[in-house]
Every structure is written in C-alpha cells, then in structure tokens.
Amino acid sequence: MDRLEKLTELRRIMDREKLSAYIISGTDPHNSEYLPAPWRQREWFSGFTGSFGTVVVTMDDAGLWTDSRYFIQAEQELAGSGIKLHKLRVPEAVDYPQWLLENLPQDSKVGIDGFCMPVNDVRNLKKVLSAKNISVLEPTDLLGEIWLDRPGLPQGAVTCLREKYAGETVETKLKKVREFMESKHGNYILLTALDEIAWLYNIRCNDILYNPVAISYAIVGEEKAYLFIKKNKISLEIKEILSQQGIEIHDYHHLFLFLDNIAKDAIFLADPNSCNYAIFNHLEKHCTVTEATSPIPLLKAIKNETELAGFRLACRKDAVALTKFFYWLEQHVAQNTIWELDAAAKLQEFRAQDQDYVSDSFGTISAYGQNAALPHYSATPERQSLLQPKGLYLVDSGAQYLHGTTDITRTMPLGELTEEERVDYTLVLKGMIDLSRLYFPKGSKGCHVDLAARMPLYMHLRNFGHGTGHGIGYFLNVHEGPQSIRPDLNNQELLPGMVTSNEPGLYREGHHGIRHENLIVCQPKEINEFGEFYQFETITLCYFDTKPIVVSLLDKEEIAWLNAYNERVYQETSSFLTDEEQIWLREKTKAII
Numbered sequence: 001m002d003r004l005e006k007l008t009e010l011r012r013i014m015d016r017e018k019l020s021a022y023i024i025s026g027t028d029p030h031n032s033e034y035l036p037a038p039w040r041q042r043e044w045f046s047g048f049t050g051s052f053g054t055v056v057v058t059m060d061d062a063g064l065w066t067d068s069r070y071f072i073q074a075e076q077e078l079a080g081s082g083i084k085l086h087k088l089r090v091p092e093a094v095d096y097p098q099w100l101l102e103n104l105p106q107d108s109k110v111g112i113d114g115f116c117m118p119v120n121d122v123r124n125l126k127k128v129l130s131a132k133n134i135s136v137l138e139p140t141d142l143l144g145e146i147w148l149d150r151p152g153l154p155q156g157a158v159t160c161l162r163e164k165y166a167g168e169t170v171e172t173k174l175k176k177v178r179e180f181m182e183s184k185h186g187n188y189i190l191l192t193a194l195d196e197i198a199w200l201y202n203i204r205c206n207d208i209l210y211n212p213v214a215i216s217y218a219i220v221g222e223e224k225a226y227l228f229i230k231k232n233k234i235s236l237e238i239k240e241i242l243s244q245q246g247i248e249i250h251d252y253h254h255l256f257l258f259l260d261n262i263a264k265d266a267i268f269l270a271d272p273n274s275c276n277y278a279i280f281n282h283l284e285k286h287c288t289v290t291e292a293t294s295p296i297p298l299l300k301a302i303k304n305e306t307e308l309a310g311f312r313l314a315c316r317k318d319a320v321a322l323t324k325f326f327y328w329l330e331q332h333v334a335q336n337t338i339w340e341l342d343a344a345a346k347l348q349e350f351r352a353q354d355q356d357y358v359s360d361s362f363g364t365i366s367a368y369g370q371n372a373a374l375p376h377y378s379a380t381p382e383r384q385s386l387l388q389p390k391g392l393y394l395v396d397s398g399a400q401y402l403h404g405t406t407d408i409t410r411t412m413p414l415g416e417l418t419e420e421e422r423v424d425y426t427l428v429l430k431g432m433i434d435l436s437r438l439y440f441p442k443g444s445k446g447c448h449v450d451l452a453a454r455m456p457l458y459m460h461l462r463n464f465g466h467g468t469g470h471g472i473g474y475f476l477n478v479h480e481g482p483q484s485i486r487p488d489l490n491n492q493e494l495l496p497g498m499v500t501s502n503e504p505g506l507y508r509e510g511h512h513g514i515r516h517e518n519l520i521v522c523q524p525k526e527i528n529e530f531g532e533f534y535q536f537e538t539i540t541l542c543y544f545d546t547k548p549i550v551v552s553l554l555d556k557e558e559i560a561w562l563n564a565y566n567e568r569v570y571q572e573t574s575s576f577l578t579d580e581e582q583i584w585l586r587e588k589t590k591a592i593i
Contacts, residue, residue, distance in 0.1 A: 158229070159204050347364060444493060
C-alpha cells in the first residue's frame with residue numbers, strides 16, 4: 001500500500017467514524033523521541049523520518065508540522081505523499097491546533113490516539129478548538145485497521161546496571177522519590193517516561209534503537225515499587241535482584257487492572273507533560289490525581305562523580321575511535337570510493353573495537369558538501385553522496401558505552417575550501433570556544449549563556465535555527481532535559497554536574513553546513529563578593545582541524561584555548577594510537593600562531 005492509498009483508507013475510516021480530522025502524533029505511549037517499531041506511525045504513514053513532527057489529516061487536506069531542523073528533509077520525503085509541509089518556529093508560523101480551528105467548521109470532531117499524546121498537548125488542543133465547539137475524541141488508533149504488518153513489542157532482555165557504573169543504589173534513588181512524594185502529599189507516583197524508569201531502577205534494555213531503555217511503566221508507592229513490563233523480558237536472576245530492591249513485577253498490559261484495584265482515596269502524582277492522555281484519564285476516574293512535574297529528570301541530570309568519571313572515559317575512548325577514523329578517511333578520500341554510509345559504517349567499526357561499546361547513541365549524520373546544510377540529514381543507500389577530496393564533511397555521531405554516552409560533531413576539510421567555507425568554519429568554532437570559556441553566575445539559565453555561542457555569528461549577520469545545547473543521559477538517552485541552551489526561555493537553571501552539548505552551527509542551503517560539538521559539564525568556579533560563579537569543563541577530546549581557520553577572526557584568548565585543547569587531546573589519546581596515527585595527530589594538533 002503506497003502513501004496515497006493509506007491516505008484514502010484513513011479518510012474512509014474517518015468518514016465512518018464521523019471525524020473531520022485525525023491527528024497522527026510523532027511519539028509513543030511514553031512520549032519517547034526515538035520510537036520502538038510498533039509506534040513509528042508517523043513515518044509509516046507519511047514517509048517522514050525526522051524525530052519531530054505531527055501529521056494532521058482532514059477529508060480534503062493533509063499536513064506535517066515540523067521545525068527548521070527538518071524543512072529541507074521533509075520537503076524531499078513528503079514528495080508524492082499528498083501531505084504538505086507546515087513550518088514551525090518561523091515568523092508567522094501557525095501550529096496545527098490553530099490551523100484546525102481555522103479550517104474546520106463549527107461543531108466538528110477531531111480524533112486522536114490518547115495513548116500517544118501527552119496530557120498537556122491534548123489540553124492545549126481542546127482549549128484552542130473550543131472557540132468553535134470542536135470536540136476531541138479518543139477513538140484510539142485508527143491506523144491499526146490498515147497497518148496490517150505492524151511490528152509487535154520488542155522482546156529484548158533487561159539487564160541491571162551495576163552500582164560501580166551507576167554510582168548510586170536503587171534504594172537511595174527510591175528514597176529521594178519518596179521524599180518528593182511526601183512533600184506533595186502523594187501516596188503513589190506514576191512514571192511513564194522510559195529513561196526515568198531505567199534511571200530509577202538501574203535497568204537497561206535495547207527496546208528502542210540507540211536508547212538503552214525497556215518499554216515499561218513504573219509506580220512508586222510509600223512502601224513498594226512496581227514495574228510494568230512484558231514478563232518474558234525479565235530473567236529469574238533479574239527478577240530476584242529487583243525484588244530485593246523492593247520492586248514488584250507486573251505485566252505491561254496490566255497497568256489499568258492495577259490502577260482499578262488501588263484504594264479510591266489514594267493520591268497519585270502524575271506529570272501531565274509526559275503522561276499520556278489515555279492513562280491520565282483512566283487514573284482520574286479511579287483515584288485523586290495531583291499534577292506534579294516528575295523529580296527524576298532533574299535528579300538524573302545532575303551526574304554523580306562515578307557518572308562523570310564514566311563520561312570522561314567514554315569521551316576518551318570516542319576520541320581514539322574518531323582519530324583513527326579521520327586518519328583512515330584522509331588516507332582514502334582521494335580514491336573517490338567512500339560514500340557517506342561507508343564512512344558512517346567505518347566510524348562505527350572503530351568504536352565497536354572497544355569492549356564496553358554497546359551501540360551508537362543515535363543515527364550517525366554523515367553529510368558531505370551541501371547535504372550538511374540539512375542539520376538532521378540522514379543518508380540512505382538511494383540518496384547519498386560520494387566523498388571527494390575537496391570541501392567540507394560533517395559527521396555528527398555518538399556512542400553508548402557501559403559507562404557513558406557520547407555525542408560529538410566535527411566538520412572536516414577534505415581538500416580545497418572556498419573563502420566562504422573557511423570564514424563560516426571559523427565563526428562557528430569561535431562561538432563554540434566562547435561558550436566553552438564562559439564564566440556565569442549561579443542561577444543562569446540556558447538562554448542567558450546561549451548568546452556566547454551566537455555572538456560571533458550575529459556580528460557577521462549569520463545565525464542557526466536549532467538549539468545550542470541539550471542534556472545528555474548517562475548510558476541513557478542522548479537527548480534529555482530538563483536543561484537546555486537555546487535562545488528561548490527554559491526556566492531550569494544550569495547546575496553543577498549537568499552534562500550538556502555545546503554545538504553551534506551554520507547552514508547554507510545548496511552549499512555547505514558546519515557544526516562543531518563538544519560535551520561540557522557545569523562546574524563551580526568561585527564565590528566572591530559578587531556571588532557564586534560557575535564554569536564549563538569540556539570533556540570531549542577530539543581535535544579540531546586548524547587548516548580551515550581564518551586566524552585573524554580569532555582573538556588571543558580563543559587561540560590560546562584552541563591550542564591548549566588540541567594539545568590536551570594529543571596528550572590524553574596518543575598513547576592509544578599506532579605510531580603512524582600518533583605522528584599524524586601530532587601534526588593535526590600543532591599550535592597555531
């Protein structure tokens with residue numbers, strides 16, 4: 001069945017159900033970014049493979065709403081689907097709730113799958129549509145009738161992350177959660193986000209590509225804790241370990257049954273930002289619900305010393321793999337035989353040589369030339385470029401190790417560059433260095449420090465559309481909150497122990513794209529009469545190629561930082577390289593004037 005046939009079939013079902021519109025969300029019952037196979041409904045229906053977007057279908061129109069990371073990609077992938085692109089986060093953008101209000105008649109009915117939309121998203125939708133008395137119905141998953149080969153739930157086995165890696169026991173984590181529950185006068189807390197559950201119970205799995213999590217729900221009570229998961233994923237050994245930690249196992253599909261048997265006077269804490277609408281509704285019918293932001297994102301964002309040591313080790317191992325990869329690339333690119341996917345596979349091969357490597361942490365963005373102008377470009381066997389000994393090559397990649405998660409971007413010269421490429425390369429690097437060097441007062445939020453990375457670009461009338469930094473999980477999701485570094489306000493302040501990316505960029509459609517990315521840790525700097533100040537520790541260790549740099553665009557402090565950084569890379573990684581690689585890296589990390 002092609003995409004136009006899917007569109008026709010869905011409209012047939014909508015007509016039967018008397019729906020004027022149907023919303024296909026881009027997530028699963030756990031509000032995940034990367035999706036397990038059964039819930040890749042947006043991709044299956046539209047062909048769009050990006051990680052953010054919502055599809056809306058009416059009887060005579062269909063659209064995908066996504067942001068600037070995916071504009072070019074979406075235009076390409078939606079071609080021939082009957083689905084139009086609607087751009088978000090641009091001037092005069094109209095999001096899909098407002099679009100529905102403007103395009104549907106009075107008293108219409110809009111269908112959703114309540115399991116795949118967070119509570120707050122549905123509330124906002126209802127609020128907007130109430131102006132025309134448009135109702136939102138929950139007929140669950142209409143695509144099930146036409147998605148006949150839909151995959152089942154993954155069956156991967158759950159493992160326990162030992163304390164030597166986690167740095168904290170399940171018991172101490174549960175104690176912190178119960179203290180939060182007590183402060184909110186709750187008897188139970190419901191957890192639906194998979195990385196929160198994995199962190200709390202020190203469990204890992206491979207149910208979602210790149211994210212070492214298990215499809216599950218969790219409930220923490222005042223005395224016991226509960227894990228709802230397919231039972232065949234839990235071995236007797238793991239069950240015994242969890243039992244000793246006060247965790248009782250229930251089947252994944254028995255959550256509603258469990259809730260139905262909870263005392264009616266019980267007070268449940270639930271987070272409307274992450275909890276899906278269907279479960280929240282069911283919970284409200286059986287118990288008293290107190291809405292509360294989950295404490296776990298902040299708890300797991302502040303890494304303990306064991307986790308930070310693991311991150312540093314992971315970054316060093318990553319640096320060795322990347323250095324070997326870039327050495328290999330330079331030796332072979334002139335042969336004109338390396339495609340973008342070949343390069344990505346070779347990088348994974350180098351990473352996989354480490355015994356603690358588990359998987360990549362996201363799909364590698366291997367982008368040559370104009371392809372790199374798509375910030376989230378994804379090469380395919382049918383659509384990829386051959387690397388050539390000229391221009392720029394961008395590789396954004398990362399790995400999951402047992403002791404840490406990495407995310408790194410390098411933009412490398414493969415040969416002769418234009419002056420525009422060199423200037424852009426330098427300005428992006430200048431912004432990354434300036435954020436790395438920044439001191440800032442306690443209480444600062446991401447938007448307060450974001451300007452440091454953008455100022456060099458602003459001063460040359462350039463900019464980029466994505467955020468400058470996101471949180472990184474510890475052998476967990478490569479993207480996590482609650483902190484971020486971006487121009488718009490996120491009310492979470494930056495705190496010591498938070499690991500965040502530092503990744504300014506610049507993209508010229510049809511020409512080139514540049515991004516430089518390191519991981520940085522918020523650390524204390526000094527307390528004086530003006531207050532308490534923080535700084536960033538850079539933990540990523542891969543060298544920056546200095547050949548493209550327009551040195552006159554860097555000031556003395558930026559040059560000093562870059563020279564010191566490249567020297568540190570050499571000192572901390574060269575002993576793990578071959579003699580030839582060491583000689584090559586020594587040349588790459590030579591100080592610039």
